[in-house]
Amino acid sequence: MTDRLRMDRVSRFINTLNQARELGLTVSDASEEHLVLCLPYSEKIIGNPDTRVIHGGAITTLMDTTSGSVMICALPEFELCPTLDLRVDYMRPAEPDKPVYARAEVYRMTRHIIFTRCEAYQEEGETVAQCVGTFMRIGKESTPKAYRDLITGGAE
Amino acid sequence: MTSPEILRHTQATGDFTRMLESVPYARFIGLHCDRFGDDLIFRLPPKDQNLGNPILPAIHGGVIGGFMEVSAAIYLMMSQDTFRMPKIVDFSLDYLRAGLDRETFAECHLTRQGNRVANVMITAWQKSRSKPIATARAHFLLED
Numbered sequence: 001m002t003d004r005l006r007m008d009r010v011s012r013f014i015n016t017l018n019q020a021r022e023l024g025l026t027v028s029d030a031s032e033e034h035l036v037l038c039l040p041y042s043e044k045i046i047g048n049p050d051t052r053v054i055h056g057g058a059i060t061t062l063m064d065t066t067s068g069s070v071m072i073c074a075l076p077e078f079e080l081c082p083t084l085d086l087r088v089d090y091m092r093p094a095e096p097d098k099p100v101y102a103r104a105e106v107y108r109m110t111r112h113i114i115f116t117r118c119e120a121y122q123e124e125g126e127t128v129a130q131c132v133g134t135f136m137r138i139g140k141e142s143t144p145k146a147y148r149d150l151i152t153g154g155a156e
Numbered sequence: 157m158t159s160p161e162i163l164r165h166t167q168a169t170g171d172f173t174r175m176l177e178s179v180p181y182a183r184f185i186g187l188h189c190d191r192f193g194d195d196l197i198f199r200l201p202p203k204d205q206n207l208g209n210p211i212l213p214a215i216h217g218g219v220i221g222g223f224m225e226v227s228a229a230i231y232l233m234m235s236q237d238t239f240r241m242p243k244i245v246d247f248s249l250d251y252l253r254a255g256l257d258r259e260t261f262a263e264c265h266l267t268r269q270g271n272r273v274a275n276v277m278i279t280a281w282q283k284s285r286s287k288p289i290a291t292a293r294a295h296f297l298l299e300d
Binding site: 048055082083085090 | 178179180181183184185204205206207208209210211216217218219221222223225226229241243244245246247248249250251254
């Protein structure tokens with residue numbers, strides 16, 4: 001599978017998630033080992049109007065989506081993996097008016113569980129938040145074939 | 157936002173409309189809050205834009221997290237008598253059941269409050285409180 005194909009699959013997947021579309025999440029980079037998604041700045045997700053800093057909830061959604069999609073890059077076939085848990089550490093507030101990126105990787109994959117880690121950062125490279133997550137493998141058959149084909153692009 | 161007047165109004169009337177209106181992210185996900193005596197129940201009505209998994213369909217896990225996070229911050233503001241959004245340090249979230257496309261509730265509990273840090277437990281449920289969809293724990297930094 002090429003990185004282009006990985007990016008296409010993840011783009012199609014996050015486009016089926018209403019909340020990801022609502023936040024304007026896009027795919028920045030993908031390889032077998034990692035995935036980078038981008039959350040653009042917007043006024044509607046501000047948590048503190050005095051500082052205009054976006055709310056941690058939007059960062060949690062960015063990191064949950066990135067960690068929950070990184071296995072699409074690692075697995076040959078698409079399977080939906082529900083989140084078991086997330087642990088997010090907020091290192092510093094995200095600077096307003098700038099996008100936040102999240103870079104996730106799978107650091108251990110077993111038959112039933114996928115362990116991920118993810119870092120959220122801004123262009124200057126300073127870490128905004130860190131997240132570790134575990135995801136459950138419920139098997140590709142748990143997801144309807146039509147939906148799997150939509151993500152993998154059918155014949156591809 | 158930094159208006160102590162809104163906090164006083166909320167405390168006096170138990171009407172959270174103005175307070176929640178002042179936090180864009182709370183508006184974005186559609187958060188509501190009701191007071192019953194001293195207890196606060198946070199409520200997230202069903203909303204298409206909050207969905208993740210389109211097959212079930214289910215609320216995006218991140219929205220459930222954000223809902224619990226913003227609820228904990230508001231809960232802490234009310235118990236602290238301060239109108240500054242407390243700074244979240246970390247957030248640990250366990251997903252127990254799929255959050256289906258229906259009304260979701262959350263309640264918070266202040267486990268421990270020290271001089272600088274507060275520990276808050278949050279539980280979220282849908283049809284029955286005895287079947288939580290998620291539990292979370294958050295640490296907040298209290299500013300002087």
